[in-house]
Amino acid sequence: MGDNSDSPLPVVSYARISDDTEDDAHGVRNQHRTNRRTAERLGWQVVKEITDNDISASKANTAREGFQEIVAALPSGVLADGTRFDGVVVLNDDRLARRAADYESFVEALTEEPGRVFGDEHGEKDLYSETVEGMGLVGVVFSKIEARKTRRRMRQWHRDRAEDGKPPGGRRTFGWREDRMTREPTEAKLLADAVEEFIAGRSLNSIVRDWQRLGVKTSTDRDWTTTSLKRLLQNPRLCGYRRIGGQLVHDDHGRPVVGAWEPVVTPEQWQAVDALFRARAGHRIGSDGKPVEALPVDHREHRYLLSGILRCGKTKPDGTVCNAQLRVTRQRDCKHHIYACATKGRGGCGGLGRRGDKVDEYITELVLAKLEQRQSVTKDAGPWVKEAELERIESKLATLTAQWKNDQVTDDFFFANVRDLEQERTNLRNERARHAATTQRAARDTSDVRRRWNLPPEEGGLDIPQKRAYVREALHAVIVLPVGKGNGSRGNFNPDLLVPVWREE
Known part of the structure; x- marks a missing residue:
């Protein structure tokens, strides 16, 4: 093992930053710095620094290229680039592995040849000792349990914030100031215009090209792409709603929770945008419950009005x-x-x-x-006629869920009925969104479309x-x-x- 001789043992420093920790972007450098100090204290020399950045060690089927490279090279003591090493130093065990299988594969690879060393900030650990290996496995199990608890707490934290109407954490979203509550006037105006133009039929690519020409940047100072714009327009935050796990957050009465931040567009406008994206994804359903043909989508920009028509x-x-x-x-x-x-x-x-x-x-x-x-016909169509039916379904769902939580109905009865009600609710919500899309299209003055038809785009034309x-x-x-x-x-x-x-x- 490490003998603090004048000829230090070459070791690899391994650092991992994951998305389920509170470490920031400087954590990698800090981990490697601590590992170097640990190695010097033990008489070792760091010859290679390997990092798995923004990767969790507790999730199954997660590829950790750095970790796998070390495990593969340990039996021979030679990395892929030819660097020779005799051990590994990490900040602590949970930076190395949070799954028992990963820890066991590491120990087996390290101990395949005698003389390999391993240590963390607490000092050297003799993995050739069954006692130390067992302690390590126990630590990995507890780390995994803690990781799961942390993820559950984070999911619940996000849901609690959403149900309280608070904005999501993280960096600011385009359209709002740093407080994530107040609209940024210039960006909010661009967003509102983009929503209206998308409802009217303008392509994402066309809007992005216009923003790029104007020098508009994302909230992280990057160029806009159709993907980033689509992600933003799909976000219900635009109208004050929140979505978690692909579903809008609703209150106990089945109504969408309205956030405390200033919205950029109305719920009807966002629902229209959402309905358009759903239709393009091939999920458009007619009022009779049967699939209907969605409007064709141009996958490239045409130069002429009637090409392909x-x-x-x-x-x-x-x-x-x-x-x-x-x-x-x-x-x-x-x-x-x-x-x-x-x-x-x-x-x-x-x-x-x-x-x-x-x-x-x-x-x-x-x-x-x-x-x-x-347009004249649609304007006379009135409000969506199935609002009362949707409220009835949502009320039945809320009642059934409350009865199940209070042990008034069996699990079999609950799950046998809740799926059909949830599907019926989803279909009605989708139908309401499509009605909103139609209404929003009709709300745009077609006379303005006629006026803009022959104007150049830089003057507000189509x-x-x-x-x-x-x-x-x-x-x-x-x-x-x-x-x-x-x-x-x-x-x-x-x-x-x-x-x-x-x-x-």
């Missing part, structure tokens, strides 16, 4: 309709873009084309007129993704019928040869 209506020699999507092409003697059917090699017939600017102008007017008509969202909301497709002989794609424009396929009301 126009379809060829020419009849092929076998009597079937071509139905291929029209693509945009350019010709040197034409300054306007042309929507044309793809060639036979690309699945089309190559026999139809139409002047793009005229088609865009005509379909735009049809769509705006349709949306204005739909960009192509926003315009396409309105078109797709109104239309399945537009069938383009062939013109008569002698008329090319740039002949006299005939709107009767454009057949819109409208979405159901």
Whole structure:
């Protein structure tokens, strides 16, 4: 073992910072500094520092690359980079392992060859001694128990704060000041506008590009991405709600708990955003309880209004309709873009084309007129008609849960009934969110959409993704019928040869 000779034993310093401890970012450096001092005191020399940062040792199936590297190298005493070592020094046992299996694998690897050393800030430990190994295992078990207790306390702490209407801890969220309660005016305005524009159909990518152009940064001073913006818009904190484990936090009466911080948007607006994300994830359910078609999502930014929406209506020699999507092409003697059917090699017939600017102008007017008509109908639709039904289900759930807690019903009876009630509640909540999305869309003045349609985006106008969202909301497709002989794609424009396929009301 360590003999404090003039030739110090080479050892590895191992440090671990996990997300279930109170250590800060400087903890790694502090651990290694303490380990070096321990090694010097014992007559050892640290030749390598290995760290597992922000990794828990108490959770199963957690990959700790540093720990595994040490265990794999201990029998030979040579690390992957060729560094020779004869032992390991750590801050204390719970930094090394919190699971008995991990501790046993470490001890087996270390003691496979004689002369290996191990120590922590309390001094050297002889792992070749069964007594010391047993004490270590006992310590690991208690550390694991304490880790589980800590996680349970943290989960309960978060839930208690949520039920009391307090904001989550940690760094501030974009849109609020450092106190996490007061709105930051500039950021809050950007967030509110983003919510409205997303409800209106603007893509996340389009909003992010606009923010990047304006130099807007996240609360951690990073560039915005579609992922970070999506995560923020999905957060019910925007309207004053909290979500834990994927579920909104509700009070005893089944109503969402409203936080004490200043909201950025209304609950109806956030529910509309949430419903849109759910629909895009493929979970949209119709009022009859059956899945319905969700609006198509553009996975890339198109440069033209009707790409992929126009379809060829020419009849092929076998009597079937071509139905291929029209693509945009350019010709040197034409300054306007042309929507044309793809060639036979690309699945089309190559026999139809139409002047793009005229088609865009005509379909735009049809769509705006349709949306204005739909808006007037939706505004008269009134409030969601199933609010009383949802309240009844939530009341039954609360009563059943209270009876179960008071041992008034058996476990079998409770679990046999609670699942159906919870599923019914979820379906009704989702339906309410979809109604909120529809109402929020109708609440936007379509006359303002018409005004903004032809303005450049930098002046508050709609960009192509926003315009396409309105078109797709109104239309399945537009069938383009062939013109008569002698008329090319740039002949006299005939709107009767454009057949819109409208979405159901």
